[in-house]
Amino acid sequence: MPPQLRLIWLQAFLRDPTLGSANASVTVVEFGDYQCPTCGGWYKTQEASLVQNLVDTGKAKLVWRDFDFYGPDSVSASEAAYAAREQGRFWQFHDLLFENQQTPNGGWASRPNLVKFAQQLGLNMTEFIQDLNSKKYDPLIDANHSLGVQAGVTETPTFFLVGPNGEIVTIAGAQPESVFEQAVAQLTGG
Amino acid sequence: MSASPVVDTFRDARYALLAIPIIIAYGMILLFFDQFLFFSPYFTLYVPSSGVENLALDIVLTVLTGLVLTVSIRQLVLQRGGRGTSRVGAVGIIAAVIAGACPCYYLVPLLAVAGAVGGALGAVGILLNAFQVPIKVAAVLVSTYKLDKSGVCKIRTHVRNVSKTQSL
Numbered sequence: 001m002p003p004q005l006r007l008i009w010l011q012a013f014l015r016d017p018t019l020g021s022a023n024a025s026v027t028v029v030e031f032g033d034y035q036c037p038t039c040g041g042w043y044k045t046q047e048a049s050l051v052q053n054l055v056d057t058g059k060a061k062l063v064w065r066d067f068d069f070y071g072p073d074s075v076s077a078s079e080a081a082y083a084a085r086e087q088g089r090f091w092q093f094h095d096l097l098f099e100n101q102q103t104p105n106g107g108w109a110s111r112p113n114l115v116k117f118a119q120q121l122g123l124n125m126t127e128f129i130q131d132l133n134s135k136k137y138d139p140l141i142d143a144n145h146s147l148g149v150q151a152g153v154t155e156t157p158t159f160f161l162v163g164p165n166g167e168i169v170t171i172a173g174a175q176p177e178s179v180f181e182q183a184v185a186q187l188t189g190g
Numbered sequence: 191m192s193a194s195p196v197v198d199t200f201r202d203a204r205y206a207l208l209a210i211p212i213i214i215a216y217g218m219i220l221l222f223f224d225q226f227l228f229f230s231p232y233f234t235l236y237v238p239s240s241g242v243e244n245l246a247l248d249i250v251l252t253v254l255t256g257l258v259l260t261v262s263i264r265q266l267v268l269q270r271g272g273r274g275t276s277r278v279g280a281v282g283i284i285a286a287v288i289a290g291a292c293p294c295y296y297l298v299p300l301l302a303v304a305g306a307v308g309g310a311l312g313a314v315g316i317l318l319n320a321f322q323v324p325i326k327v328a329a330v331l332v333s334t335y336k337l338d339k340s341g342v343c344k345i346r347t348h349v350r351n352v353s354k355t356q357s358l
Contacts, residue, residue, distance in 0.1 A: 036343035038225065045238050069345055156343045173225045176236045183231055 015140060017081075017090045019051065020061030025164040026184050028054070029063045031148045032157040034077035034097045035070035035104040039157045042174035043098040049177040059184055060161070064094060066141050067148040067156050073109040076132075078141050080114040083131035087123050096121065163187030196257060199264045208263065213256035220248045254328055 016029075028050070032039040054060040068074035077097055084093035096117050102108040111132070118128045151160060152170075159171040161183050169183040184190070199205045221227035221235075224244055228234040237245050 033343065038343040041238065041240060045240070070343075154345050156345070169231050171231060173228060174238075175225075175228055175234060176238075179228070179232060179234055 017064045017085060017094070018061050019063075019091055020055035021058045022061065024055070024058055024061040026054075026060040026187050027063055027162040028060050028180065029065055029160045029162065030157055031065045031067040031144075031151075031153045031159075033066070033068050033070050033074045034081070034094075034101065035068075035074045035109060036156045037101070037104065038155075038174045040098050040101040042157050043095075046174070046177045046180075050180055053177065053181060054184055059188070060180075064090075065144040065147060067145055067153055067158075068141060069145075069156070070104045073105060073107075075138075075141060076111050076114055077109040079132055079137045080111075080118065080128075082137040082140065083128050084118060084121065084123060086131050087127065089121055089123060092121055093117065161187060195261050195265060199261045202264070205260050205264050209256045209260040212259050213252055216255050216259075217248065217252040220252055221245075224248055 050060075051062065055062055066074075066078040068078055081090055081093045081097065084090055097109070100108060100113075100117065107113070114132070115125070115129065119125060148158070155172055157174060159180070161169040161171065161180070163169070164187070167187055169187060171179060171183065200209070218227060222229070224241070226235065226237055226241060226245060226248070228236070
């Protein structure tokens with residue numbers, strides 16, 4: 001894929017759940033599946049450090065894109081996270097999903113359990129269930145998957161770090177946070 | 191008469207040295223596939239605290255495979271240079287090497303058949319010889335356990351359009 005086209009695919013859109021300052025010079029786009037054990041492992045061991053060292057310092061912003069391939073529960077989990085986003089709690093729901101992750105397709109991300117997670121976060125349940133059942137997030141989830149395929153995602157998590165000059169560094173797999181710091185320094189000339 | 195093909199093999203310095211690159215190469219492959227070793231964007235070796243058990247299994251499997259492969263190679267060489275009655279063709283050698291190296295040990299019978307096509311029944315026989323059997327069995331057990339434990343999320347199929355979710 002031509003680099004410019006790839007860049008367009010990886011630009012953060014307003015629709016994307018984004019953590020951090022909009023003015024951050026580097027965008028970290030994560031393609032993941034809530035049921036993927038490697039994604040869960042990365043979340044549990046690395047994401048907090050990345051947020052602390054790169055997002056909270058304004059060096060980078062983190063964007064989530066669904067790349068659901070494990071099964072229907074992955075899609076349900078994505079829909080539930082977007083339903084939580086309607087109430088301004090996307091990242092809390094995202095965190096809760098990974099903290100409660102168990103065996104893929106083992107039922108932990110079934111829709112009744114997703115409702116329990118929403119209750120745990122104190123969301124407005126009437127609105128949450130209505131949004132969850134609306135199917136209105138399907139086009140976004142499908143589009144994210146297509147974007148991932150186009151961008152060359154072959155495993156999850158895969159991260160694309162887009163620098164201020166449009167340069168892209170790809171980090172495939174659950175790599176340590178230090179690699180992200182190194183890549184951000186490379187992209188910003190720091 | 192030797193006590194064991196394994197001991198005999200490693201008494202010979204050439205084969206002991208041969209085992210080193212085999213173990214390093216095989217170990218790197220396993221570490222890469224288990225996401226302990228990354229080549230891109232930077233060369234990185236990383237073992238998360240949750241991966242220590244898997245790393246230990248990788249090391250055990252690597253050493254076992256290194257032993258099996260080195261002994262197999264020595265026996266193939268001896269057989270070729272010795273009696274000459276059991277000719278081991280290139281296909282047989284490759285089959286034997288793959289059988290020893292492949293972490294998917296269920297492929298071994300298949301490879302044995304493939305090896306036979308190349309006149310490598312002798313090689314297969316060697317692989318199943320005395321001291322290698324328990325090593326292989328151990329490797330099979332470790333491999334099976336590892337396969338069960340493997341959590342790397344490689345994309346095999348895209349299910350997005352296969353099944354849609356149900357409403358509550």
